[in-house]
């Protein structure tokens with residue numbers, strides 16, 4: 317995992333107060349984070365404020381960051397939390413608490429890969445992770461099998477059913493397929509998942525009963541958080557450049573425009589931004605200046 321290694325290296329340097337590494341981290345992530353913040357808060361200053369708060373939040377909580385975690389996931393978790401704070405302030409919704417969950421503002425649409433607050437991450441991590449690992453393992457096998465056999469049409473079906481949460485009829489209408497055909501794809505997919513589950517070690521298998529596994533929300537949550545069918549950045553890049561071939565061309569369009577995956581849309585927006593745009597560099601500098609002062613305090617803490 318190259319990205320992960322590069323991130324670990326950066327974080328180690330930042331922990332030692334390396335300002336250049338901090339600037340590098342900002343440059344690497346600000347585009348994606350800002351695109352996501354804008355998708356939630358609009359193009360105004362709220363999104364930039366949330367971004368700034370996110371970098372500040374990260375640098376001040378760095379000593380709690382577990383290097384085994386994905387940096388991207390962690391940054392997006394903080395950002396989500398900051399976005400939640402902005403929305404809470406704006407909407408003054410009394411029911412919104414620290415464990416902010418904006419799932420209800422986009423019914424039927426997938427959420428990005430994290431739903432935790434930074435403070436809740438460590439506490440929640442242990443308990444449900446192994447179970448989520450098991451679900452992710454068998455889902456990944458299914459997705460890879462469909463991909464390897466070139467059955468992306470079927471992958472679209474289960475993505476709409478398991479991930480987006482559509483009914484057979486709705487998925488059929490969206491894909492222009494017969495409802496019975498959709499039911500057949502679902503039936504076969506569930507059968508494969510059960511087979512994969514049966515092949516796992518006894519103690520992993522024991523973590524799941526059928527109901528828990530096939531409760532739609534569990535699958536959707538794991539799928540979303542692990543980004544199991546999300547597109548690589550270079551696939552998105554090829555798509556945007558118009559050089560992606562079938563069947564990935566159709567699948568990418570489907571994932572972005574029909575599933576409306578927020579993470580991939582944020583990535584695509586980031587990639588399509590004009591590389592020469594001055595404000596990106598300026599913004600990076602601003603993010604850097606507003607947070608760099610906290611670097612020196614890390615070692616003292």
Ligand SMILES: [Zn+2]
Pocket residue numbers: 543545546547571577578579580581
């Ligand atoms: Zn995606």
